[in-house]
Amino acid sequence: MPAGEYEFVVVANRLPVDMTVEDDGSLSWERSPGGLVTALAPIMQKNGGAWVGWSGKAGLEHDPFDAEGIHVTPVTLSAQEIADYYEGFSNGTLWPLYHDVIVPPEFHRNWWNAYVAVNRRFAAAAAEAVAPGGTVWVHDYQLQLVPSVLRLLRPDVKIGFFNHIPFPPVEIFAQLPWRRQVVDGLLGADLVGFQRPGDASNFLRAVRRLTDLQVRGPQVTMPGHWSRPDRQVRAQAFPISIDSAAFDELARTPDVIARAKQIRKELGSPEILLLGVDRLDYTKGIRHRLKAFGELLEDGQLRVPEATLVQVASPSRERVEQYQLLRDEVEVTVGRINGDFGTLGRAAVHYMHHSYPATEMAALYLAADVMLVTSLRDGMNLVAKEYVAARSDLGGALVLSEFTGAADELGQALQINPHDIAGTKATIMRAITMDAREGRRRMRSMRRRVMQHDVQRWADDFLGYLAMSVPSERESV
Incomplete structure (x- = not known):
C-alpha cells in the first residue's frame, strides 16, 4: 500500500471536531472539547498529524480537510453499521464484558462481522495517511x-x-466467542497501554491462556516470518489524566467563584452539598449512591433542607435498551426520595439529565462539600481528578470508589466499596464531619498528584515508550 505524508496519525472512534450539516448542505465544524484532543493537538500541529475517525453522523461522507493544523480524515459509517458495530458490538458486547458483566453482554455474529468490517476500514484509512516509518496511535475498545x-x-x-x-x-474475557481474534488484534501494536497495572496483567494473562506465545514480564514475543525478525509487544499501565492547569485556572476565575456561591444560594444555602457527576451509565453506581443517600435520610443522619444531593447525569447511548431502563430506574428512585424526604421548595435530590459547559462544572465542583464517585467499575474516572483540580482552596472531600483507576493515584481520597451500602454511608458521614485540617491535608496531597501528572505528561510518557520500539520491517532492512 502506498505511504501517506503524515508522521503522526491518531485513530479514534470519533473525530477531534464536531461536524454540522447546514441547511444549504454545506458542512461546518468546531473543535471537540475532549481531553484527548487537548493532549494530542500540539503534537499533531508540530509534527504534521492526521486524525482518522467517525463524524458521529450516519452516512455523512466528506473528503479529508484541515482543522486547526490537524488533517482530519472522516470514516463514513452507515446507520446499520452504527447499530451493529457501535451500539451493538462495542457497547452491547464489549462494554458490559469489560466492566465485570454488570449487565449481561450479548454475543451476535452480525455485530461481530460489522465490527471486523469497520475496523478494517479504519485501518485502511490510517495506512493511507501515515508516512514511511511514521507513528500511529490507536484508541479504545471500538478499534481493537x-x-x-x-x-x-x-x-x-x-x-x-x-x-x-x-x-x-481472563475468566470473564474468555466468554467472548472472538476472544482470540481480539487478542491477536491488539498484539499488532508495539505498545499496548492500559489505565491500571491490573488491566495490563489481565491482558498478559489472556495472552498466556489463549495463545502459545512467549510472555516474559510485560513483553510478548511475536515470532518473525521469513526475513522479518521476532517482534516485542509491551503491555503497560499509563494512567490518563486531565488538563489540570487549565481546569485549575478556570476554577480560580471570579465568574466561577461567584457562580459557585450563587449555586449554593439557589439550592437554599444547605449546610451540606453533596455532588455526583456522571454519564448516565450502569457502571457509575448511581443507583448505589442514591440508595446510600436515601438511607442516610431515612436513618435521620442527614435531613432536608440542611443536606441536599445534586446529581448530574449526562445523556448516554439513549438508543441502547439497558440505558433506557437505567434512566427509568434512576428517575423513579429520585422521585421516591424526594417524595419521602423533600420539603416544600426544597428537594432532597436535584437531578439534571443533561450536560453542562466546563464553567458550570467548575462552579459545581467548587460549591460541593463532598464529591461522590461510586463507580462499580471504571477505567479511570476523570471527574474525580477534575474535582481535585478545581479545589485550589483545599476545601471539599472526595469519596471515591476503589474500583476506579483514579483510586490507584488518589490514595488520600476516602475510598469505598460501593456495593457495601453501610460502609458507603459511614464514609459519606466521615467526609461530612471530617476535621478541616485533615481535609486540607488530603486535598493538598491529591492536588499535588493531579497537577503534576496531567494529560500532557500521559501522552508524553506513552509516546516516549512507543518511540523506543522498532517496527519489524525496519529491523530487517
Missing part, C-alpha cells in the same frame, strides 16, 4: 482489531494502542 490489520498493511510503522476502559480478568 486495527493494530493487526494495520501491521499487515504497513509493517514499517510504529503502532501504539491505548485502552481507555478496563480490561477484564
